[in-house]
Amino acid sequence: MLYLFFFRKSTKFYGERKIFLYHLYSACIFSPLVLILASMWLGGDFLTISFGLIAAHGIYSISFLELWSLAQGSYSITIMAGLHSQHISTRDRLINNFSLIGDEKRSSRIESLCMMRLVNNEAQICRLTNLGRALAILVYCFNRVPNLKHNG
Amino acid sequence: MEILITLIVLFVCIITHSIASRLPVLKNNNSVVLFIMIGSIFGLIYAALLYIMQGLTLCLLSNLLVYAFGCELYIFIFTMTIGSISANLLLRLRNHNLTIEEINRLYNSKKMVSDRIQRLISVELIAESDAGLFLSSKGERLARAFAWFRSFFRHPM
Numbered sequence: 001m002l003y004l005f006f007f008r009k010s011t012k013f014y015g016e017r018k019i020f021l022y023h024l025y026s027a028c029i030f031s032p033l034v035l036i037l038a039s040m041w042l043g044g045d046f047l048t049i050s051f052g053l054i055a056a057h058g059i060y061s062i063s064f065l066e067l068w069s070l071a072q073g074s075y076s077i078t079i080m081a082g083l084h085s086q087h088i089s090t091r092d093r094l095i096n097n098f099s100l101i102g103d104e105k106r107s108s109r110i111e112s113l114c115m116m117r118l119v120n121n122e123a124q125i126c127r128l129t130n131l132g133r134a135l136a137i138l139v140y141c142f143n144r145v146p147n148l149k150h151n152g
Numbered sequence: 153m154e155i156l157i158t159l160i161v162l163f164v165c166i167i168t169h170s171i172a173s174r175l176p177v178l179k180n181n182n183s184v185v186l187f188i189m190i191g192s193i194f195g196l197i198y199a200a201l202l203y204i205m206q207g208l209t210l211c212l213l214s215n216l217l218v219y220a221f222g223c224e225l226y227i228f229i230f231t232m233t234i235g236s237i238s239a240n241l242l243l244r245l246r247n248h249n250l251t252i253e254e255i256n257r258l259y260n261s262k263k264m265v266s267d268r269i270q271r272l273i274s275v276e277l278i279a280e281s282d283a284g285l286f287l288s289s290k291g292e293r294l295a296r297a298f299a300w301f302r303s304f305f306r307h308p309m
Binding site: 059066095139145 | 154155166169170173174183186187210211213214215216217218220221222224225228229230233234235237238239241242243245246249250251252253255256259260261262264265266268269271272277278280283284285286287291292294295296298299301302304305307
Protein backbone atom coordinates (compact mmCIF):
# COMPACT_ATOMS: atom_id res chain seq x y z
CA MET A 1 0.00 0.00 0.00
CA LEU A 2 2.86 2.35 0.89
CA TYR A 3 4.47 1.52 -2.47
CA LEU A 4 1.21 1.89 -4.40
CA PHE A 5 0.30 5.30 -3.04
CA PHE A 6 3.61 6.97 -2.12
CA PHE A 7 6.92 5.35 -3.11
CA ARG A 8 5.89 4.47 -6.69
CA LYS A 9 5.72 8.18 -7.54
CA SER A 10 9.03 9.09 -5.92
CA THR A 11 12.11 9.28 -8.16
CA LYS A 12 14.30 8.75 -5.06
CA PHE A 13 12.71 5.35 -4.68
CA TYR A 14 13.58 4.08 -8.16
CA GLY A 15 16.26 1.43 -8.79
CA GLU A 16 16.78 -2.31 -8.40
CA ARG A 17 18.85 -1.98 -5.20
CA LYS A 18 16.38 0.40 -3.52
CA ILE A 19 13.36 -1.73 -4.34
CA PHE A 20 15.17 -4.85 -3.09
CA LEU A 21 16.15 -3.12 0.16
CA TYR A 22 12.55 -1.92 0.62
CA HIS A 23 11.38 -5.55 0.59
CA LEU A 24 14.30 -6.77 2.71
CA TYR A 25 13.75 -4.13 5.42
CA SER A 26 10.03 -4.81 5.29
CA ALA A 27 10.65 -8.55 5.87
CA CYS A 28 13.16 -7.81 8.66
CA ILE A 29 10.59 -5.66 10.48
CA PHE A 30 7.53 -7.79 9.67
CA SER A 31 8.91 -11.22 10.71
CA PRO A 32 9.89 -10.54 14.36
CA LEU A 33 6.81 -8.31 14.79
CA VAL A 34 4.52 -11.16 13.67
CA LEU A 35 6.32 -13.64 15.94
CA ILE A 36 6.01 -11.33 18.97
CA LEU A 37 2.35 -10.41 18.36
CA ALA A 38 1.34 -13.99 17.57
CA SER A 39 3.05 -15.32 20.70
CA MET A 40 1.09 -12.76 22.77
CA TRP A 41 -2.34 -13.27 21.21
CA LEU A 42 -2.43 -16.82 19.86
CA GLY A 43 -2.20 -20.12 21.68
CA GLY A 44 -0.01 -23.14 20.91
CA ASP A 45 -0.33 -22.69 17.14
CA PHE A 46 1.34 -19.29 17.12
CA LEU A 47 4.55 -20.54 15.47
CA THR A 48 2.74 -22.23 12.53
CA ILE A 49 0.51 -19.19 11.95
CA SER A 50 3.48 -16.80 12.20
CA PHE A 51 5.42 -18.80 9.59
CA GLY A 52 2.31 -18.75 7.37
CA LEU A 53 2.14 -14.96 7.56
CA ILE A 54 5.89 -14.61 6.95
CA ALA A 55 5.54 -16.96 3.94
CA ALA A 56 2.70 -14.77 2.59
CA HIS A 57 5.04 -11.78 2.82
CA GLY A 58 7.72 -13.84 1.03
CA ILE A 59 5.33 -14.79 -1.80
CA TYR A 60 4.34 -11.13 -2.23
CA SER A 61 7.98 -9.90 -2.19
CA ILE A 62 9.34 -12.49 -4.65
CA SER A 63 6.42 -11.98 -7.05
CA PHE A 64 6.81 -8.20 -6.83
CA LEU A 65 10.60 -8.25 -7.38
CA GLU A 66 10.30 -10.72 -10.24
CA LEU A 67 7.65 -8.63 -12.01
CA TRP A 68 9.56 -5.42 -11.33
CA SER A 69 12.81 -6.74 -12.83
CA LEU A 70 11.07 -8.47 -15.76
CA ALA A 71 9.24 -5.25 -16.63
CA GLN A 72 12.45 -3.26 -16.26
CA GLY A 73 14.96 -5.15 -18.31
CA SER A 74 14.10 -8.67 -19.38
CA TYR A 75 15.74 -9.48 -22.69
CA SER A 76 12.71 -11.39 -23.99
CA ILE A 77 10.20 -8.77 -22.87
CA THR A 78 12.27 -5.99 -24.50
CA ILE A 79 12.38 -7.92 -27.80
CA MET A 80 8.63 -8.54 -27.60
CA ALA A 81 7.92 -4.88 -26.81
CA GLY A 82 10.03 -3.90 -29.83
CA LEU A 83 8.18 -6.31 -32.07
CA HIS A 84 4.86 -5.09 -30.65
CA SER A 85 5.62 -1.53 -31.79
CA GLN A 86 6.96 -2.62 -35.21
CA HIS A 87 4.15 -5.19 -35.77
CA ILE A 88 6.33 -7.25 -38.12
CA SER A 89 10.06 -7.47 -38.67
CA THR A 90 12.64 -9.68 -40.29
CA ARG A 91 14.88 -11.79 -38.05
CA ASP A 92 18.03 -9.89 -39.17
CA ARG A 93 16.53 -6.47 -38.52
CA LEU A 94 15.38 -7.59 -35.07
CA ILE A 95 18.84 -8.99 -34.25
CA ASN A 96 20.55 -5.77 -35.36
CA ASN A 97 18.13 -3.59 -33.41
CA PHE A 98 18.58 -5.48 -30.16
CA SER A 99 22.21 -6.58 -30.25
CA LEU A 100 23.13 -3.33 -28.45
CA ILE A 101 21.20 -4.57 -25.39
CA GLY A 102 23.38 -7.69 -25.41
CA ASP A 103 26.58 -5.60 -25.37
CA GLU A 104 25.27 -3.46 -22.50
CA LYS A 105 24.11 -6.48 -20.49
CA ARG A 106 27.39 -8.35 -20.91
CA SER A 107 29.67 -5.49 -19.83
CA SER A 108 27.40 -4.46 -16.95
CA ARG A 109 27.28 -8.07 -15.66
CA ILE A 110 31.09 -8.42 -15.64
CA GLU A 111 31.35 -5.08 -13.82
CA SER A 112 28.75 -6.01 -11.22
CA LEU A 113 30.33 -9.46 -10.62
CA CYS A 114 33.66 -7.72 -10.00
CA MET A 115 32.00 -5.15 -7.72
CA MET A 116 30.39 -7.95 -5.68
CA ARG A 117 33.87 -9.53 -5.37
CA LEU A 118 32.72 -12.71 -7.07
CA VAL A 119 35.10 -12.29 -10.01
CA ASN A 120 38.61 -10.86 -10.31
CA ASN A 121 39.49 -9.11 -13.53
CA GLU A 122 43.27 -8.80 -13.65
CA ALA A 123 45.12 -8.11 -16.89
CA GLN A 124 41.93 -8.80 -18.88
CA ILE A 125 41.64 -12.32 -17.39
CA CYS A 126 38.51 -13.08 -15.35
CA ARG A 127 38.76 -15.64 -12.56
CA LEU A 128 36.46 -16.55 -9.69
CA THR A 129 37.23 -15.41 -6.16
CA ASN A 130 36.65 -17.89 -3.30
CA LEU A 131 33.21 -16.34 -2.72
CA GLY A 132 32.48 -16.55 -6.45
CA ARG A 133 33.52 -20.21 -6.53
CA ALA A 134 31.21 -21.03 -3.61
CA LEU A 135 28.32 -19.28 -5.35
CA ALA A 136 29.15 -21.00 -8.66
CA ILE A 137 28.92 -24.40 -6.92
CA LEU A 138 25.53 -23.40 -5.49
CA VAL A 139 24.33 -22.27 -8.95
CA TYR A 140 25.60 -25.57 -10.39
CA CYS A 141 23.59 -27.54 -7.79
CA PHE A 142 20.41 -25.56 -8.59
CA ASN A 143 21.11 -26.22 -12.24
CA ARG A 144 21.50 -29.96 -11.74
CA VAL A 145 18.49 -30.58 -9.47
CA PRO A 146 15.93 -29.89 -12.26
CA ASN A 147 18.37 -31.29 -14.86
CA LEU A 148 18.70 -28.00 -16.78
CA LYS A 149 20.83 -27.91 -19.87
CA HIS A 150 20.35 -24.53 -21.50
CA ASN A 151 21.73 -21.41 -19.85
CA GLY A 152 22.33 -17.75 -20.57
CA MET B 153 6.23 -29.68 14.16
CA GLU B 154 3.67 -29.25 11.37
CA ILE B 155 5.97 -26.81 9.62
CA LEU B 156 8.65 -29.52 9.64
CA ILE B 157 6.23 -31.90 7.87
CA THR B 158 5.48 -29.14 5.32
CA LEU B 159 9.20 -28.74 4.66
CA ILE B 160 9.59 -32.52 4.25
CA VAL B 161 6.69 -32.54 1.72
CA LEU B 162 8.42 -29.70 -0.16
CA PHE B 163 11.72 -31.57 -0.15
CA VAL B 164 10.09 -34.77 -1.46
CA CYS B 165 8.33 -32.69 -4.16
CA ILE B 166 11.68 -31.21 -5.31
CA ILE B 167 13.29 -34.67 -5.35
CA THR B 168 10.35 -36.01 -7.40
CA HIS B 169 10.79 -33.11 -9.86
CA SER B 170 14.49 -33.89 -10.12
CA ILE B 171 13.78 -37.57 -10.87
CA ALA B 172 10.90 -36.76 -13.28
CA SER B 173 13.06 -34.34 -15.28
CA ARG B 174 15.52 -37.19 -15.88
CA LEU B 175 12.91 -39.68 -17.11
CA PRO B 176 13.20 -40.23 -20.88
CA VAL B 177 9.43 -39.61 -21.33
CA LEU B 178 9.46 -36.28 -19.47
CA LYS B 179 12.94 -34.89 -19.89
CA ASN B 180 12.05 -32.74 -22.92
CA ASN B 181 9.24 -31.00 -21.03
CA ASN B 182 9.52 -27.41 -19.83
CA SER B 183 11.04 -27.60 -16.30
CA VAL B 184 8.72 -24.91 -14.91
CA VAL B 185 5.55 -26.57 -16.27
CA LEU B 186 6.75 -29.96 -14.98
CA PHE B 187 7.37 -28.55 -11.49
CA ILE B 188 4.01 -26.74 -11.45
CA MET B 189 2.32 -30.06 -12.27
CA ILE B 190 4.22 -32.04 -9.63
CA GLY B 191 4.01 -29.23 -7.05
CA SER B 192 0.24 -28.89 -7.56
CA ILE B 193 -0.33 -32.63 -7.12
CA PHE B 194 1.74 -32.72 -3.91
CA GLY B 195 0.05 -29.52 -2.67
CA LEU B 196 -3.45 -30.85 -3.31
CA ILE B 197 -2.75 -34.19 -1.61
CA TYR B 198 -1.12 -32.43 1.37
CA ALA B 199 -4.05 -29.97 1.64
CA ALA B 200 -6.55 -32.85 1.53
CA LEU B 201 -4.65 -34.77 4.25
CA LEU B 202 -4.46 -31.70 6.49
CA TYR B 203 -8.18 -31.01 5.92
CA ILE B 204 -9.11 -34.59 6.87
CA MET B 205 -6.93 -34.43 10.01
CA GLN B 206 -7.85 -30.96 11.31
CA GLY B 207 -10.55 -29.37 9.13
CA LEU B 208 -10.35 -25.85 7.72
CA THR B 209 -8.12 -24.06 10.23
CA LEU B 210 -5.63 -21.21 10.26
CA CYS B 211 -2.88 -23.83 10.68
CA LEU B 212 -3.91 -25.54 7.43
CA LEU B 213 -3.77 -22.21 5.55
CA SER B 214 -0.42 -21.35 7.16
CA ASN B 215 1.11 -24.68 6.17
CA LEU B 216 -0.10 -24.28 2.59
CA LEU B 217 1.33 -20.74 2.47
CA VAL B 218 4.73 -22.03 3.64
CA TYR B 219 4.57 -24.80 1.01
CA ALA B 220 3.59 -22.31 -1.74
CA PHE B 221 6.40 -19.96 -0.71
CA GLY B 222 8.93 -22.82 -0.87
CA CYS B 223 7.69 -23.78 -4.35
CA GLU B 224 7.89 -20.19 -5.60
CA LEU B 225 11.39 -19.74 -4.19
CA TYR B 226 12.56 -22.97 -5.87
CA ILE B 227 11.10 -21.93 -9.27
CA PHE B 228 12.58 -18.42 -8.85
CA ILE B 229 16.07 -19.81 -8.17
CA PHE B 230 16.21 -22.40 -10.94
CA THR B 231 14.67 -20.12 -13.59
CA MET B 232 17.28 -17.53 -12.61
CA THR B 233 20.02 -20.05 -13.39
CA ILE B 234 18.46 -20.68 -16.85
CA GLY B 235 18.21 -17.08 -18.00
CA SER B 236 20.73 -15.06 -16.02
CA ILE B 237 23.92 -14.07 -17.84
CA SER B 238 25.69 -13.62 -14.49
CA ALA B 239 24.77 -17.16 -13.34
CA ASN B 240 25.88 -18.56 -16.69
CA LEU B 241 29.17 -16.68 -16.50
CA LEU B 242 29.80 -18.03 -12.97
CA LEU B 243 29.22 -21.57 -14.24
CA ARG B 244 31.68 -21.10 -17.12
CA LEU B 245 34.31 -19.51 -14.86
CA ARG B 246 33.92 -22.45 -12.49
CA ASN B 247 35.43 -24.67 -15.20
CA HIS B 248 38.25 -22.35 -16.27
CA ASN B 249 39.36 -18.71 -16.34
CA LEU B 250 38.27 -16.61 -19.30
CA THR B 251 39.78 -13.55 -20.97
CA ILE B 252 37.52 -10.56 -21.72
CA GLU B 253 37.95 -11.37 -25.40
CA GLU B 254 36.73 -14.95 -24.85
CA ILE B 255 33.74 -13.66 -22.84
CA ASN B 256 32.90 -11.22 -25.64
CA ARG B 257 33.07 -14.08 -28.13
CA LEU B 258 31.01 -16.48 -25.97
CA TYR B 259 28.36 -13.88 -25.26
CA ASN B 260 28.20 -12.49 -28.76
CA SER B 261 25.26 -10.10 -28.58
CA LYS B 262 23.88 -11.07 -32.01
CA LYS B 263 23.94 -14.74 -31.04
CA MET B 264 22.28 -13.94 -27.71
CA VAL B 265 19.43 -12.06 -29.43
CA SER B 266 19.12 -14.80 -32.01
CA ASP B 267 18.91 -17.48 -29.24
CA ARG B 268 16.28 -15.44 -27.39
CA ILE B 269 14.20 -15.02 -30.54
CA GLN B 270 14.43 -18.77 -31.14
CA ARG B 271 13.31 -19.45 -27.56
CA LEU B 272 10.36 -17.02 -27.97
CA ILE B 273 9.38 -18.83 -31.18
CA SER B 274 9.62 -22.23 -29.45
CA VAL B 275 7.26 -21.12 -26.66
CA GLU B 276 4.92 -19.64 -29.32
CA LEU B 277 5.15 -16.02 -28.18
CA ILE B 278 6.60 -15.03 -31.56
CA ALA B 279 5.37 -16.50 -34.84
CA GLU B 280 7.22 -16.69 -38.12
CA SER B 281 5.82 -16.24 -41.64
CA ASP B 282 7.28 -15.48 -45.07
CA ALA B 283 6.91 -11.76 -44.36
CA GLY B 284 8.95 -12.02 -41.14
CA LEU B 285 8.46 -12.33 -37.41
CA PHE B 286 5.41 -11.10 -35.54
CA LEU B 287 3.86 -11.49 -32.11
CA SER B 288 1.38 -14.33 -31.69
CA SER B 289 -1.89 -13.52 -29.92
CA LYS B 290 -0.37 -14.95 -26.71
CA GLY B 291 2.70 -12.74 -27.27
CA GLU B 292 0.50 -9.67 -27.92
CA ARG B 293 -1.29 -10.20 -24.61
CA LEU B 294 1.99 -10.60 -22.72
CA ALA B 295 3.55 -7.53 -24.39
CA ARG B 296 0.46 -5.46 -23.50
CA ALA B 297 0.53 -6.73 -19.90
CA PHE B 298 4.19 -5.83 -19.52
CA ALA B 299 3.63 -2.40 -21.10
CA TRP B 300 1.12 -1.85 -18.28
CA PHE B 301 3.60 -3.13 -15.66
CA ARG B 302 6.31 -0.83 -17.06
CA SER B 303 4.05 2.14 -16.64
CA PHE B 304 2.90 0.94 -13.18
CA PHE B 305 6.49 0.59 -11.95
CA ARG B 306 7.38 3.85 -13.76
CA HIS B 307 10.14 2.24 -15.81
CA PRO B 308 11.32 4.34 -18.77
CA MET B 309 9.35 3.32 -21.89
